[in-house]
Each structure stands twice: as C-alpha cells, then as structure tokens.
Amino acid sequence: MNRNESIEEAFLECEEICRQASSTFFATFSALPFQKRRAVHAVYALCRYLDDIADGDTHPVVQETEYLNNLVNERDKLLQSIHQTSMNNSKEEHR
Numbered sequence: 296m297n298r299n300e301s302i303e304e305a306f307l308e309c310e311e312i313c314r315q316a317s318s319t320f321f322a323t324f325s326a327l328p329f330q331k332r333r334a335v336h337a338v339y340a341l342c343r344y345l346d347d348i349a350d351g352d353t354h355p356v357v358q359e360t361e362y363l364n365n366l367v368n369e370r371d372k373l374l375q376s377i378h379q380t381s382m383n384n385s386k387e388e389h390r
Contacts, residue, residue, distance in 0.1 A: 305337075306333050306336065306337065308340070309333075309336040309337045309339070309340035310333070310336045312336075312339070312340040312343060313336045313339050313340060316339075316343055320339065324336070
C-alpha cells in the first residue's frame, strides 16, 4: 500500500466513524465541498477518539520509552513551576 492509499483509507475510516457516531452530524456536513468534508470528518473522528480516552472508554496503546518518560518529567516540572502547588492527582494517573 502506498502513502496515498494509506491516507485515503484513513479518511474513509474517519468518515465511517462520523457516520456511525451521529447521523445528524454526518448529514449536516455532507453538503460541504469534498475536501472540507473530509477535513471535518477527520477532526470529528479525532475528537471522538480523544473524548473516549478522557471518558476512560479507550486506553491508547503507548510504548513507554526513556524519551517519553523524560518528556513526562519535563511536563510535570513545568506544570509545578506554573501552579506552585502539588498536583491533585497521582503521578501514575498522568503517565
């Protein structure tokens, strides 16, 4: 599969997510020009995915690496310096 086929497949998957999630949403944006409609479907699908993660319905697969752990530690230090108070949630919840 080449890059263009992969991108096309991803857009089709986003379209299907929109179709299954909300028939009203899907119908409303079906009148948009092709490229804009595809972009809206992609953004909507991403938002649905992120919402599912936030709600605890989906747990993304993340490969823990030293680089990722360093980024998490940098983020924690930055947040600590901004808020000047300890975080309310356990550190493990944010990993």
